[in-house]
Amino acid sequence: MKKIISQLSLICILFIISGSVSAFCQGRHQHRHQHRHQHRNQGGADNSTINIVCSFSDYAAIAEYIAGVHATVQHIAHGMQDPHFVPPKPSYAMMLNKADLWITTGMDLEMWSSTLIDKARNKQIMDGEIGFVSVSDGVKVLQKVEKADRTEGDIHLMGNPHINTGPLNWKVIAKNITTGLIKIDPVNASYYQSNLSDFNDRVDRALFGDDLVDMLGGETLCSLLENKTLFTFLEKDYQGEKLNNKLGGWMKQTESFRGKKIVAYHKNWIYFTETFGLEIVGYIEPKPGIPPSAKHVQHIIQTIEDQQIKLMLVASYFEKKSPQMIEDKTGIKALFLPLFVEGIPEIQDNFQLMDYWIEQISKNIQ
C-alpha cells in the first residue's frame, strides 16, 4: 500500500514538473524550421509580408524569385529527403497554420502533406481555396497511366510528378505561383508579373544562350524544344551561318548528351532526359520498396551489356548499397545526384542545380 501511495505521489510530481517545464520552454523556444535566406529582402520579415510555405525547396526558390520583397518563403522537405516520405514534425503544422499560400506539386507526390494540412487548421490553404497552389497545372505530364479507372492509395495515376527536373516546367511552375500570388495580393500584381518575365527570360537564356534568345525570342525556342523540332530548325541558315553555331547555354553544353543511353535507378529523371535528349533504357527499381524480379534484373543486365550503357542516374536520397552492388555486377557507373535545391549546401537555386547536374553528367558520360 505504501508503495502505491509513493508511486502516485511520484506521478503527480512528475506531471507537475513536466507540465511546467514544457510551459517554460514554450515561452523561450524559437521554432526551428527550414528558412530560406532572402537575398533580395533588405527590410527583413515584418507583419505585412505574405507567408508562403512550399512542399519542396525547388518551388521555394522559384517562389522567392517571383514574390521578392513581399513574402517570406519557407519549405518543408529537406533537399536531401526522399520526396515521398517526409516525417511530419510539429513545426510544419505551425508553419502551415500561419501560411497565406501553400505551394505543392498537386500530383499526389506529397501524400505526407494531408495529415499536416488537416492539423494546421488553415482554411485558406486547403485544396480549391485561394491559398492553394498546385504547380503542376498546365505542365506537359509524362508517363501517364493508360488505365482510366482510379484505385486507392499509392499509385501515381496522374503521371510522373518529378516535374522539377525539367527547366521548361519551371516556367509553368512560376506562372502558377504568380497566379496564386496575384489572387491573394492583387495590389502588387505588376511587381509579380515583372518578376515572372524576368524569371522566364533567365530560364530562356540559361537554356539557349543569349544570342538565340535575342534573335528569336524565348517562347519560340521553348515551343520548338517541346515539339522536339528545335535541332532540325537550328540546321537552317541565317546570315551566312547555321543557327546552330549561335546556340549557347545548357542546350549547347548538353550537345554531347543527345541520343546517349543511360539507366536510371528510379523514375525521377524523365523530364530532364526528355529535355536534353538522353534516353533512359531501363529502370532498376521502378517501384521503390518492391525489389525487381529475376527476369527484370537479367533484362537490365543484358541491356546494359548489349547497349554498352555506362551511366546510371541515382537520386542521392537512395541508399548507396544497392547501386553499388549494381556497379560491381555490371561495371556501370552510379552517379548520385541531389534531386532538389539544397540537396547539397552549394546548390542554392534551380539554376545552380541544373548546372551541377549537367557538369556531373558531362564528366561521367562516355
Place this chain on the structure above:
Amino acid sequence: MKEILLFLAPPITASLLLAGILGYFGTHILSRGIIFIDIAVAQIAALGTMIGLLLGFAEESGQVQLLSYLFTLVVIGSFSFLNTKNLFIPPEAVIGIIYCIGLALALLLAEYIPGGSAYITKSITGNILWVTWDKVLNCAMLFSVIGLIHIILGNKFIAISDPETRFAIPGKKTKLLDLVFYLTFGIVVVKTVLVGGIFLVFTLLIAPSAAASMLFNSWKNKIIWSWIFGGIGTLTGILISYYMNISNGPAIVCLLGLFVFVLAFTKIFIPSKSSTN
C-alpha cells in the same frame, strides 16, 4: 537457357550458402525461442552504421562497416550475458525491447543524416540477384570459418541451446559458449542481411528449421532438413521469380512461408502422421 543459368548461377550459389548457414543457426534459434533476434540484430547494425555516418565517415568506407559490426557485437554480447533463468521477462521480450529502442534511436538520428531513412528496417531492401562471384567467395570464406568453429564446438552448442540439457552445464561454461555462439551469429546476420536483405534472412532463418523441427526430433535431422528445405525453397523461389516475373525476395519468402503453414496444418489435421526420428 544457357544465359539464364549463367545469370542465375551467382545468386543461386549465394542463396544456397545463406540457406545453409542460416538453416543451421535457425535450428538453434528456434530451440532457444528468440525468433526475432535477427531483425533486432539487423536494426542494431543499421544503428551502428548511422553512428559511423554521424561521426563523419563516408558511407562506403571500411570504418563505417567496422563500426557497424562492432556495435552489433557489443549489443549482442551483452545480451548473451543476461541471466535467462532469473529474468522476470522472457528473452524474446528482451529482444523486443532492444529492437524497439534501437529503432527509436535510429528514427531520431535519421534526421541528422542525409538519406537517413534508408537505415530503418522497414522495407524489403536487398536483392540477392545483384551478387557477384566476388561476394559469393567472400561469404563462402566467412561462413567456412564460422562453420569450422561450429563443427568443433557443435555438440556443446547443441547442449546449451536445448532447454532440456542447458541447465545441467556449469554456469560459467554456459556463459562462455553462449557468448561465442551469439558473436558468431551476429556476424553471420550482419553479413547475410547485407547480401540478401532482412526479410530473406529472417525467413531462411526460421521457416526451413520450423518445417524440419515439425517433422524430426533429432538435432542432426533437424539441421540437415533445414538445409534441404531452405535450399529447395530458394531455388524454386528464384525460378518462380524468373518465370512469373515476380519480385525475387518476396517470392522466396512467400513460398517458404506457405510451405510451413501447410505443413503445420497437415500435421494437425491428419491424425496418422507421426514424427519420425
Place this chain on the structure above:
Amino acid sequence: MISGFQFLVAPLMASLLLLVITSYFGIHVLKREIIFIDIALAQVAALGGIVTIFFDQAFNIHGISFLNIPLHDILPYLLSLIYCLIAALIFTFLKNPKITVPIEAFIGIAYAFATTAAVIILDKSAGGDVHIHDLLTGTILWTSWPQVLRLGIIVLIIGSFHYIFKNRFIQLTDTYAGRNHSIRYYKLWDFLFYFTFGIVIIEAIRIGGILTVFAFLILPASFSALFSARWDHRIFFGLCSGIIATVIGLSLSWTFDITSSPLIILFLGLLLTLGIIFKRLLKLQKA
C-alpha cells in the same frame, strides 16, 4: 495560432486510451511469449486492405453502396478484420501438442509472408507507380478527435468484454504454456482472445503506428513485471510508466520539434532501466 496544449490534447487522450488497453494486453503478450504478434497482425490486416485494391480493380466495385455507405470505404476495414479473424483462427489451431515449434515462429513467418504477399500483389495489380507506405512511425501527434472517439469506443467494447470475462482470459494465459487445459471450450476462448486483440491492435496501429503500439505493449508490461506478479498491480504499474513517458515524450517532442514516437519509447526504456536499478538496490538493501 495553435498553442502547445491545444495541439497535444488529442494525442494525449489517444495515448491514454492506448495505454489502458496495452498495459493489459501487454501482460498477456509477455506471458504467452508472442511478443511480436502486433507487428504480425498489423501486416496481415494491411494485406487485407491491399487485397481490397485488387478487388477494386478486378471487379470495379466503385459505384456500389451498402446501407448508403460506399462499399469501397468500408471494404478495406472489413477485409482487414476478416484477415485478422483468419489469423486468429490459425494461431488458435497452431496451439496444438503435435506442434513442437514455438508459436512465435509462426507469428514471424506470418509477418514475413503478409509483408511480401502484399508487395507481390501491389506489384502485379497496380498499373502505375506504386509507392509502399509503411505504418511504422504512425501519427499519434496528428490524432484528430473523431479518431480518438473511435478508439475510445473500441477500447470500451473490447475492454468491457475482457473485464467481464477476466478470470477466463487470465487463466487462459497463465496456463498457456502447459499441456492440459482445465477450461472448457479452451479453443473458443483462445480464438476470442486473438480476435479481440486483433481488433484493438488494428485500431491502435492506425493511430499510433506499429512501433508505438509495439512499445506500449512490451515496455510497460516489462516494467510492471519488475514489481508485481498480480495482474491488477501490473496493469496499474504499466499504466503509470506509460503515462509518465507519454506526457514527457509528447511535451518534449513539441518543444524540440521531433516526431513523438521515438521520444516516448526512449523514456519508456529509461523508466525500465531505472526500475531495474531500483529493484537491484532494493535487493542489495534486503541482503
